[in-house]
Amino acid sequence: MVKLDSKIPSGPLAEKWTNHKFNIKLVNPANKRKYDIIVVGTGLAGASAAATLGELGYNVSAFTFHDSPRRAHSIAAQGGINAAKNYQNDGDSVYRLFYDTIKGGDFRAREANVYRLAEVSNNIIDQCVAQGVPFAREYGGLLDNRSFGGAQVSRTFYARGQTGQQLLLGAYSALNRQIAKGKVKMYNRKEMVDLVVVDGKAAGIVTRDLVSGEIETYSAHAVILATGGYANVFFLSTNAMNCNVTAGWRAHKKGAFFANPCYTQIHPTCLPVHGEHQSKLTLMSESLRNDGRVWVSKLKGDMRNPGDIPENERDYYLERKYPSFGNLSPRDISSRSAKEAVDDERGVKGQEAVYLDFEDAINRLGKKAIEEKYGNLFEMYETITGENPYQVPMKIYPAPHYTMGGLWVDYNLMSNLPGLFVLGEANFSDHGANRLGASALMQGLADGYFVIPYTIGNYLASDKPEKHAANSAPFKEAANQIKDFTANLLSIQGKHTVDEIHKKLGRVMWNQVGMARNAEGLKAAIKEIKELKELFWNDVKVVGKAEELNQNLERAGRVADYLELGELMALDALERNESCGGHFREEYQTPEGEALRDDENYTHVAAWQFDKAGAWTRHKEELTFENVELSTRSYK
């Protein structure tokens, strides 16, 4: 069995990162320009990494399938970004942010990674302010904060309901500066379709030009993937239409281990599904739970309008079950509670929905105050649903939102393939089995601005990788395989559209690999996914040609990867015989219906090695907790 070395530095927790930065090798400033680095993805992690590495003097090539780096899905993050500044004097500290994140992740993340994340969180806020990110301010001119789920301090920095947009535009501006200086070469509308590995090391990538359809190869001394998460495996999710797992999955098939694929986050506050032809789900920021109260009727099958249900017949179930955290309970717990209410036939008028009600907050603070805080979110709700949330409570329901699993990386954010680094949501590293709100932006920027610039230097200086020609044999071979793959997709000419199969896969994933899972359902899911994969490769219909702008072909390639990933997610969920965070196995719960971990047997990361289609080997990285005690997560 492969021994996974997490390369966690020795020494006390609070000194690990400082010591590590001193102990690792540096690349001399004059030598940095001799190294070429490929960055795939230009969201928070990718853009911040590309910009910072360019500033340091490396030659960076950055790739995105979007028409501009500014479109990456980080832009849609609404609520905010955490940092341990303790500006509110409410008892926050690096240690508390670390502890909240470890606990929020249900003790399934690495202590050292999470501590580092908390440590650099403060630098991120400084950096973003220096770039001109217009964070919300108090009347005195200092930065404002708000609260998010899973924390009892106010540590979330925000820019109205568009924090992700403003942070991404900040990183994009830093990237633009390096593009103008010629230190970053930007490649738009090019999708990474394969990783090239030479002598066991990542040596470059294969891309498809989404306008011309041309298959191209690029080589470098190191490759960084910052390609986001895989929640679109569910078809309906809060992810953008084009979010996909292809870059990470193809790297996985070239040898990179995929860790904890079953850890998916179902976000509690999304708009309910409206119909068969829905293309995606919309998130309503968790920040709404600062003032909104979640409730359903106490009666089964209650078809009354919300206004007709008297106070004493309402069940504010989060406040009832978790009095200390109440409506700000973590995401996994809030989502599962909503599902319980609906399963108990107490959903809004028999639908898959619960209420998020602002009546009390409006009465207490006034409509104007609520408008100031959440105006754009309320408008968004009304635009989509046609209902005014100032007058009637919002209807919400959980939806797939984020994936904690991803490619396995060590403390240096390097995968098991030397030279392949993975940042942001694409890696598995910091959120354990459940991510807290406002921590994704933090992790993306921590990885890109403050971790990879150091750790990649160590790799380059100590491994001294060589750069291969982009037209050498391994590159040509990889490109030819992709051409065959594409030709194959176009040659099937079956009866089922790509979306139709994707929707079927999504339904299997949502029903059996979603908020609650059990062994029987997971086994059935694996069988059904295999059948869908068969159906896809025998009877899918992909129109058009390879050498043109062909969105149908783009989607087909991505769905082919989801069909394989979906199977691995179900397999991972089946093998993890415990409940933790977002992974809830119905067989493993406390009498009160809470997640029941099995620390003795499952305090480890499951890292999957791809053997061949439909066959994997499961490796373990044991998690050791030297600083926190593994306790039952309680928000009561």
Next chain:
Amino acid sequence: MAEKMINLKLKVWRQNGPKAVGAFEDHDVSVSADSSFLEMLDELNDSLERNGKDPVVFESDCREGICGTCGLVINGQPHGPIPKIATCQLHMRHFTEGQTIWIEPFRAKAFPVLKDLAVDRSAFDTIMHAGGYVSVNTGGVPDANAIAIPKDVAAEAFDAAACIGCGACVAACKNASAMLFVSAKVSQFAVLPQGQPERYTRVQKMVKVMDELGFGSCTNTYACEAECPKGISVKNIARMNKDYIKAKVKTEKIELEA
């Protein structure tokens, strides 16, 4: 819950590449009133694909009105008839039974059509490369609370920074001017203390590149503001013009090379 369906006649722009001649193509669709405009096009494409025909190329990503990827001219208006939303936020309940809908790409010299409804807006990035940033490297910056920024100033910067870079302002303008887009970024930094050191060089650099890329001039019709999905104000254009003139007066010669 039974879905309310409506029947529509679509006139969709088809164009097989930047240099090809385009034309409108007719389609009849029946769609749920709760669907979004882009979901209607998804359904149309699904049926085209099923019949082995090329689907209509259109771009979208977040479908929440924030990424700026989508952008269609619907019955002559960029992003359609409802103010302050992007195409992806437009829902079919705003259309009536039997209505004819004309769907076109954003048209401008600086935004060549790639295929059907998708256009190339990389000119916007090129303008940003010229100066849409504060020149700070990662690290070595002061504490975030070292500079106090009045709440209203931060709000003003935010209002300008809310631009999603969709290009509706250019598509709406009879001159295909990019002044609203450029002035939004210039203004964000012009009002914030962080943007002051480069304030006057930035505006000159960005305007110079904007002019070179073939965007037209501003003749104050305010069509840009009217069609902007984020309600970016034309006051930003006034601010940019003021800064631009000031920059010219302040120094005789500003080094414009990067």
